[in-house]
Amino acid sequence: AQSVTQLDSHVSVSEGTPVLLRCNYSSSYSPSLFWYVQHPNKGLQLLLKYTSAATLVKGINGFEAEFKKSETSFHLTKPSAHMSDAAEYFCVVSQSGFQKLVFGTGTRLLVSP
Amino acid sequence: SQTIHQWPATLVQPVGSPLSLECTVEGTSNPNLYWYRQAAGRGLQLLFYSVGIGQISSEVPQNLSASRPQDRQFILSSKKLLLSDSGFYLCAWRRGELNTEAFFGQGTRLTVV
Numbered sequence: 001a002q003s004v005t006q007l008d009s010h011v012s013v014s015e016g017t018p019v020l021l022r023c024n025y026s027s028s029y030s031p032s033l034f035w036y037v038q039h040p041n042k043g044l045q046l047l048l049k050y051t052s053a054a055t056l057v058k059g060i061n062g063f064e065a066e067f068k069k070s071e072t073s074f075h076l077t078k079p080s081a082h083m084s085d086a087a088e089y090f091c092v093v094s095q096s097g098f099q100k101l102v103f104g105t106g107t108r109l110l111v112s113p
Numbered sequence: 114s115q116t117i118h119q120w121p122a123t124l125v126q127p128v129g130s131p132l133s134l135e136c137t138v139e140g141t142s143n144p145n146l147y148w149y150r151q152a153a154g155r156g157l158q159l160l161f162y163s164v165g166i167g168q169i170s171s172e173v174p175q176n177l178s179a180s181r182p183q184d185r186q187f188i189l190s191s192k193k194l195l196l197s198d199s200g201f202y203l204c205a206w207r208r209g210e211l212n213t214e215a216f217f218g219q220g221t222r223l224t225v226v
Contacts, residue, residue, distance in 0.1 A: 032212035043119075043203060043217035044157075051212045090156065094212055099145055099164060100172075101207075101215055105156040 002027045004091045006104035014112050019063075019078040021107045023091030026072065033074045034092040034101070035065055044090065050074065061085070086111045115140035119204045119218030126225055132177075132191040134221050136204030139185065144206040146187040147215065148179055151201040163187060164209065199225045 007022040025031060032051045036044040048059025055067040065076045074091060091104040119136045126132060138144050145164050149157040159172045161179035169179050176195050180188045187204060201222050205215040 034214055036217075041201070041220065041222060043219045044205075044215075046214050046216070049214050092215075099162060099170075100159060101147075103149075103157040 002031060002093045002102050004033075004093045004102060004104040006089075006091050006107050008107050009105070010108045010110065012110040012112065013081045015083055016080050019076070019081045019085065019109065021076040021089050021091075021109065023074045023076065023104060024072050025074060025091070025093045027093060032094045033065075033067060034094070035059065035063070035074075035076050036090045036092060038088045038090065038106075040087075047076070047089075081109075081111050083111050083113065085109060115206075115216065117204065117206055117216055117218045119221060121221060122219065123222045124224070126194050126223065128196055128225055129193045132189070132194050132198070132223070134189040134202055134204075134223075136187045136189075136218055137185055138187075138206045141185070141206070141208065143184060143209055145209055146181060147205040147207070148187065148189045149203040149205065151203060151220075153200070157203065161189070194225045196225050199223055 003026045005024045034049045035047040037047050038044045047063050048057045050057045050067045058064045063078050065074050067074050088106045088108050090106050092101050094101050116139045147162045148160040151157050163169050163181045177191050201220050203220045204218040207213050207215045
């Protein structure tokens, strides 16, 4: 069965410094991977997705993620954090032919001035 | 363009009372529909999903049920709420194709008192 592990429950950065949110996946087949962001008491917004095309995926708000099959990782990065990036981030996996998305437990990003 | 509506945004209900949360999707046909629950400080738990009218798959045995009376309508119900039903409920839809992302509603904050 597919699964995702978000290695950090909380990540704290200063405004203007790089962001790294880590995600490892487990999948028997070629997966599709997604990152979502959730602001307090809001729904989830798609940041970016990987679906077996380019391994480096660019998303909205300056975020990007790199699919590394050898490391079974899909880490989310941003060169320079902004205060508005403070939110909860979810890594998600979907397997080909399956109807379900499997969510990680989330990483809360804290951005200090 | 497609939109998803979920209501109400907040709800406070006494223990033992019934529940009905509604979700509708516009601008697409035959979507896959999902109900998730997010407990405080935790990830998303898939409750139900549906690939067509009247077709409901339950992921977790519990006090809740779901129905899909129309193609783009998905309803989450309970006959008698428990305290443990409190949480943030999210409806989502996906195209019925492989490896597509999900689009989420704004969520319902349910507090059972």
